Amino acid sequence: MARHTIKMPDVGEGITEAEIVEWTVAVGDFVKEDDILAAVMTDKATVEIPSPVTGTISALNGDLGAMTPVGSVIIELEVDGDGNSVDVEEAAADVPVPENPSVVEDSKPSVRDADPKEPLQAAAMEAMTPVAAPLPTRVVVPSAPRAVGEKPLASPSVRRRAMDAGVRLAYVAGSGPAGRITHSDLDAYLDGGNAVTPQLSVAIDPIKTGVEEWKVIGLRRKIAERMQDAKSRIPHITYVEEVDVSELEKLRKHMNDADKAGQVKLTILPFVMRAMVLAAREVPKISAHFDDEQNVVKQYEAVHIGMATQTDSGLMVPVVHHAEARGVRALAEEISRLAGIARDGSITREELTGSTITLSSLGAMGGIVSTPVINSPEVAIVGVNKIAVRPVYLDGAFVPRQIMNLSSSFDHRIIDGWDAAVFIQKIKSLLEHPALLFVE
Incomplete structure (x- = not known):
């Protein structure tokens, strides 16, 4: 196995750093070429970063909301054959690496399916973002919502379809990276007809002490x-x-x-x-x-x-x-x-x-x-x-x-x-x- 590293791209003239706004994968995930790994944002654009290779995620360098210099290593993968001949430890020295890199799931959608000529998809990314081949559909229709506090990942177009159909995405299983919900997952859920009917209850809620914390990014x-x-x-x-x-x-x-x-x-x-x-x-x-x-x-x-x-x-x-x-x-x-x-x-x-x-x-x-x-x-x-x-x-x-x-x-x-x-x-x-x- 060899190492392949992905650096923060240069997404525009004069841009020296970008903010990491979404991880769509976790350490240990197997990804294919062209799978979306992350989304980064500058003052001018939101850009999705695809994988140029097939392999397994070994490290995610940077927290959500972190401003990361252009050229810094943000993603490391284990790949078959030759890597990209970059020394991982040396390349990653520019970015503080968490002791336990992990995904912080975020419900904010990234800009997908945008017109390729519009600036929100930076021109620098066009050459490295071909249309991804569809992933194999994993048909899973749950009968209960996700765990408390778990937020479903989905693109804006999927969220819009779900809202129009009256479907709560918390009830839909995702087959994409990091459990991301695709159009195929939503189709499978709708075909299954397993809409959850709310149960009327007169029970009084117990005292609640939970606090939800989310970062402004x-x-x-x-x-x-x-x-x-x-x-x-x-x-x-x-x-x-x-x-x-x-x-x-x-x-x-x-x-x-x-x-x-x-x-x-x-x-x-x-x-x-x-x-x-x-x-x-x-x-x-x-x-x-x-x-x-x-x-x-x-x-x-x-x-x-x-x-x-x-x-x-x-x-x-x-x-x-x-x-x-x-x-x-x-x-x-x-x-x-x-x-x-x-x-x-x-x-x-x-x-x-x-x-x-x-x-x-x-x-x-x-x-x-x-x-x-x-x-x-x-x-x-x-x-x-x-x-x-x-x-x-x-x-x-x-x-x-x-x-x-x-x-x-x-x-x-x-x-x-x-x-x-x-x-x-x-x-x-x-x-x-x-x-x-x-x-x-």
């Missing part, structure tokens, strides 16, 4: 860093206003009823985006970036609207570029497209960058008021709260109306309270008189 770590930086550097002012969207909801319903088959259904978001574009004409410095290190504001003629989108991998902000050049229907189509590719992991880096102002909405979960955090270096974010029927005093009587609050935050270094109020009041006027959205 990968995309969640990036989100945390950006939010902390934004709140520590930007003096936020939040302005809340209620909007009567009764007429807008009537118009939206009428337009959806009149749509042809196959057209994207209109939500309230494209109307709000259109109102933001028109309101930005009155307060143009709303669509801007502030470089607080150079003390320079870049005010854009274009309005590129980022839309906060929750995905299985965490919060992403796809960007509707040149919203000023799109009508309501075109905005709806672009919103639907971007949300879809963000959730299936095929979105490109260009589609996640370049926003000049952000729109945040939690839909029906939006609550009454929120305090959205500005997406630095932008200077404003518009937050949409849920629509609720409330009594409103009109023409001498209380009548039921559909009311929605806008909770929006502004960088008080650049946007004065007056400017914030003018911007939001313009949006309010446009949404309460929706015909104005279609008049230039």
